[in-house]
Amino acid sequence: MGNSVTTRGKAKYLGGVGTKVTGISRRKFKPNLQRLRVTVGRGTNTTVLVCTQCIKSGKVTKLVHQQPFRLPNVEKAKPVAEEAVPSGPRARP
Numbered sequence: 638m639g640n641s642v643t644t645r646g647k648a649k650y651l652g653g654v655g656t657k658v659t660g661i662s663r664r665k666f667k668p669n670l671q672r673l674r675v676t677v678g679r680g681t682n683t684t685v686l687v688c689t690q691c692i693k694s695g696k697v698t699k700l701v702h703q704q705p706f707r708l709p710n711v712e713k714a715k716p717v718a719e720e721a722v723p724s725g726p727r728a729r730p
Contacts, residue, residue: 639664674700 647653
């Protein structure tokens with residue numbers, strides 16, 4: 638629970654004489670619920686109301702219609718490292 642404060646007037650920094658409180662009423666803080674299809678149990682899908690904090694934190698698993706495209710694992714040949722050859726005035730044969 639909290640208060641909803643109604644004000645009237647122009648702020649002093651904007652050139653007014655200041656804002657005045659004209660009313661205070663009680664209000665409720667409600668969660669931001671979204672209807673989301675999630676995977677529950679062993680591949681069972683259902684629609685539930687989920688808060689946005691749970692969606693962001695990963696507490697629920699979203700329904701995946703299609704797996705994302707992935708490239709096949711192809712190992713690349715690693716280049717052979719060459720030995721460093723000294724050069725410059727300090728280089729000695």
